[in-house]
Amino acid sequence: MRRKSIRQVVEDPQPNEYYVLVTxxxxxxxxxxxxxxxxxxxxxxxxxxxPSKALLKDVKTDHIGWDEYQRRFRIEIPRDFVLRxxxxxxxxxxxKTVVLVCIEENSNPFCHTWLLLREEEx
Numbered sequence: 730m731r732r733k734s735i736r737q738v739v740e741d742p743q744p745n746e747y748y749v750l751v752t753x754x755x756x757x758x759x760x761x762x763x764x765x766x767x768x769x770x771x772x773x774x775x776x777x778x779x780p781s782k783a784l785l786k787d788v789k790t791d792h793i794g795w796d797e798y799q800r801r802f803r804i805e806i807p808r809d810f811v812l813r814x815x816x817x818x819x820x821x822x823x824x825k826t827v828v829l830v831c832i833e834e835n836s837n838p839f840c841h842t843w844l845l846l847r848e849e850e851x
Contacts, residue, residue, distance in 0.1 A: 730815065730849055732829040732842040735759065742770035747822030750830045751842060753779040758832065771830065773821065778814055778829075780841055781805055795839050802844055811848045 735758040738748050750756070750771045759769055766774060780788075784801055787793045793801070818827050833840035 730819075730827045730829070730846060732831065732835065732840075732846060734834045735830055735832055736834070738770050738828070738830050739764070745825055746828045747772050747818070747825040748828050748830050749778075749818050750774040751778040751845065752776070752831055753782060753785060756832050773818060775814060775818070778806060778811065778841075778845060798839075799844060802841055808848050808851075811845055815845070815849050 733748075735750070735752075735756045739758060739762060742748070748771045750766075750773070752774075753776055755766075759766070780798075780802055784798065784805060787801075788795075788798045815827070829842045829845055831840055831842045833842070
């Protein structure tokens, strides 16, 4: 399992990858391109693996830092829930590599997808 940005997925979708969008809101990248979800390479949209509106607001407005964000994210989305959802996505992928998709670029270490992947690795 790995992660990619929505831009990477739209620009270079791979047939052996199963894309799970894990954002709270519909990505601007898809809107800019005039793509509906069904027309995009995205296979599933799992909002339940995305941070809440309140948590997103707090981090985007710099009311909290990365450490507090991680702490609150893990409370909102407990490890056992993450593992169950990721297991379901693996099953749905039918042998393809599951790729978590977010708006953040891969170079951004402050993205919840990294937290999800760490939970799966532990």
